Amino acid sequence: MAKLIRNGRLVTDDWQIVLSNDAAVTALALPTGRVIVPLATWRARRDELRARPDTGVWLDGADDPEDLADDIDRLTLIAVRFSKFSDGRGYSLAHLLRSRFQFSGELRAIGEVLRDQFNYLKRCGFDTLQPQEGRYTDAQLEASLASLADFTNPYQAGAISASPLFRLVRRAA
């Protein structure tokens, strides 16, 4: 069971992530229970997986969320994988999933997910943050929750507030 942060709280979680997105995996038997598969697997086995209620899909930075457009309403979980924390494509994917595609299920950041990016990840629409196993001790993970609240009133519109600061509050002239 993985420890992760969902909606600002530490929880344990039983979703399994099928990380390999080799072509071969499309033919593999998937583990039983709740599972997050790569986009390639989803696309190859869409009919089979759509019938399985506990399937989530993860996107890589280079993936196009458009490929999930027809499944957005059905999916309860979409994950975005950060192969490196410094690869910022996942932030734009999260933004697109939440705004353009109106995805309202769980949006999870996986891969190299670090405490110092929690605030930005949350503001782009991720509600679940799953750092790599072993990166943080339990105590560090507990302490990391503070980073979610690094900025109280940011300037930009985002997942936290649909409007930028200048529309939200009356600012002093």
Place this chain on the structure above:
Amino acid sequence: MYQYDQYDQQIVDERVAQFLDQTRRYLAGELSEDEFRPLRLQNGLYIQRHAPMLRVAIPYGLLSSRQLRKLAYIARTYDRGYGHFTTRQNIQFNWPTLESVPEILAELATVQMHAIQTSGNCIRNITSDPLAGVAGDERVDPRPWCEILRQWSSLHPEFAFLPRKFKIAVNGAASDRALTQAHDIGLDLKHDEAGKVGFRVLVGGGLGRTPVIGKEIAAFVPWQHLLTYCEAILRVYNRFGRRDNLYKARIKILVNAIGIDAFREQVEAEWARLKDGPSTLTAAEVDRVSAHFIEPGYENLPDEDLCLRHHLADDKAFAAWARRNVRAHKRRGYAIVTLSTKRRDAAPGDVTAEQMERIAGWADEFSFGRIRVTHEQNLVLADVRRADLYVLWHQVRAAGLATPNIGLASDLIACPGSDFCNLGNARSIPIANAIQERFDDLDTLHDIGEIEINISGCVNACGHHHVGHIGILGVDKNGEEFYQVTIGGAQGNRTAIGQVIGPSFPADEVVDAVERLVETYLVHRNSGERFIDTVRRIGVGSFRTHAYSGRQAEGKQANG
């Protein structure tokens, strides 16, 4: 100038607290070098040759006297008593310790300053015209728009890990003084036929390893859509800019690879979904920010001051300074004064703590307490009464900031080079000082007239060598410093990338080469023609021939 409200202050204070904790965790071994690097860079902190270097943002080049005094305090307390003003209107401190940086940031926050996003692969400090609000050729004051962009880009959650750095410049005058054609986004403020304010938008310009002039992506974007249009550009770039090769990661490479038309199509498709959405600017917000940039309390002054006329006639040194370092102001009886940091015994852009305090004092006494920083690494007092010029000049001269050379050969731009910078392949400052020494004689300097000499110590081009009338680029060849020379580059409305004249020169020959280029100009110039005009008229040929005449043994030449 803009004054923070509680929200601006809170954001900067929270940023300080965040970095304090990040530094603590780094020093405690909880953050790896790789994890800490982008965090410190996005707070302006480089690990450099001698010590960390801290780059502090001076948004669109505007400072108050109080802020400048704080910079002097920081220079004295945490550094070695000076700071270096950069070509992007920032200031760098070369000698702070890593442990002291959170404290420095806290000091800066007390005067509404920060080092947010002065480095890293994110949206950098917004730069603009140092003469905003005072130049006669201004169409629209760029400063409110710069401030709106500063807020929008600060801690933007989606664009903190772009493929590479991203620079935005804003110009609002007939003459572009913000180098908008050499920025990732260049914004040119203008009016449409109905008199409404908007932006011509250029994209994909930049210097560095692959110099490119920006291309027009939109002829006119109405002001309401400034932020959504920029957001669309950034999102397309963030998703599709190259991440496999650091040297091909700037937006210019993407724009060139797919072509400006295809790039525009993608941006317009993205923009169509954002246009008129919540990030659309409101008149109320623009008015709120603009209210911070109203004219200072100018007096009604006569056009000419009788005493001034006498001083100009009687004091040759003052007259020479007034001719070069004082510019016309849009307001009668006022003048724009440029303080030159360019002397043969100082690095271009370096200003001591004592000088900063003197400048702050002059700003208070003569210029409404405001100072501007230029990308040519000089400082400007923008609102000086002409009647005060003579008194001011005496003080400026005593402080070593009155070299009458603005726009002349010794007013050159130079990055810190390998003396300080880790990226540098070669030294910049000694070459700059040697050129200044060569053209030290004032009569010669004035006879040569307007010429821009720009020096970069490596291909990253912080010294803007590509757009120098003469550009000098330091290169390393088997551990030896060589300098590649270009001519014909230019900033402004006719921005151009200079052309390499031939094989690079060893350090002890590059100043001779520059002198020969100038000699060539003096021989060929028509009356009234500047160096750049002659290069444009006759081409590189004669310059090249003379530059390489009488060179030392061929063995010292390097190829390329």
